[in-house]
Amino acid sequence: MVDTTPLTRAVDDFADRLRAAPQSRLQRGAAAEALGLAREMARRAQLVEEPGTEPRQMPDAGMFAAADQIAVAAHDLALVLSDEGQVDEAVRLVEEARKRAGV
Numbered sequence: 001m002v003d004t005t006p007l008t009r010a011v012d013d014f015a016d017r018l019r020a021a022p023q024s025r026l027q028r029g030a031a032a033e034a035l036g037l038a039r040e041m042a043r044r045a046q047l048v049e050e051p052g053t054e055p056r057q058m059p060d061a062g063m064f065a066a067a068d069q070i071a072v073a074a075h076d077l078a079l080v081l082s083d084e085g086q087v088d089e090a091v092r093l094v095e096e097a098r099k100r101a102g103v
Contacts, residue, residue, distance in 0.1 A: 004078035007087050010094040011041075011074035017103035018067035030101035031063035034070045037097040041073035041090070048080040070094075 018026070018034055039058045046055040061069060074094065081087050 002081055002083055002087060004081055004087055007074060007078050007081070007090045007094070010091045010098075011070055014094055014098045014101075014103070015067040015071040017098065018070070018101070021103050023063075025102065026063040026066070028102075030103055031066040033097050033101040034066035035060055037093060038066070038069035038073040040093065041070070041077045044090075045073070045077040045080050048082075070097075 014034070014037075018030060021030055035058070042058045043055040046053070058069060058073065074090070077090060078087075081090065
């Protein structure tokens with residue numbers, strides 16, 4: 001079994017930072033960045049869980065839900081990752097999104 005702890009720690013930290021961010025920061029793009037990450041994580045998980053089907057897009061539940069959306073999507077992805085390389089790539093995606101979000 002692959003250790004996904006680095007991914008869950010990275011995404012939980014990002015989600016906590018989003019929850020603590022002021023509304024103005026969320027409006028300036030942090031929430032949109034988080035939604036983009038959540039959608040990518042959900043897409044990747046769906047491709048593993050349902051090969052051959054078109055992934056569904058995670059809906060935009062609003063800027064105040066973005067932190068929860070990335071947490072749920074990343075934890076779902078963590079359940080289906082099969083090697084350390086996939087975990088490392090997912091952590092990189094989280095770190096890049098957090099930097100772009102400015103939190």
